[in-house]
Amino acid sequence: MLSVHTQAVSIVLQVSLGWSHALGLDDHGIVWAWGSNRYGQCAQPLATDCTAQWLPTKQPDSSHTLSGALSTSASTELTDVVNQPTKVQAADLKKVVCISAGSEHSVAVTADGLVYAWGWGEHGQLGLGNTANAYQPQQVDVPACTQVACGSGFTIAIAAGGDD
Helix, strand or coil, rough: CCCCCCCCCEEEEEEEECEEEEEEEECCCCEEEEEECCCCHHHHHHHHCCCEEEEECCCCCCCCCCEEEEEEEECCCCEEEEEEEECCCCCCCCEEEEEEEECEEEEEEECCCEEEEEEECCCCCCCCCCCCEEEEEECCCCEEECCCCCCCCCCCEEEEECCC
């Protein structure tokens, strides 16, 4: 059994599990994330000054084989794995009432019905009008919603009811 200790979380209201990351929502409307951050699904910073270079090597007796190594250098350490629950911090992501984790993306709904998405975007599942990854929560341009649910490469949302 995994025991998780976080700071200032009195009650966990909801959890959602992705392929290799997890989200938690506490009674203060704060989203917590941990696990793989490969595509930014935990909304933690990645290295900003990273360069990569392919260093090919010759293979003896093989004219069709290319091998080598990827050499990288970075001024800050990559945050590929978040080892403990960490607050998802974004200026506008407040009073969250619903969370969902897709395979490698995350979505949240605020008390005001605003939808935010971040992480892997290859199939357009973030709803941002493109297929780019988002490394911080981005507001999705949709009518007010009450709930969201994520699958491996898709997201659905339930619009708030009303007379509008």
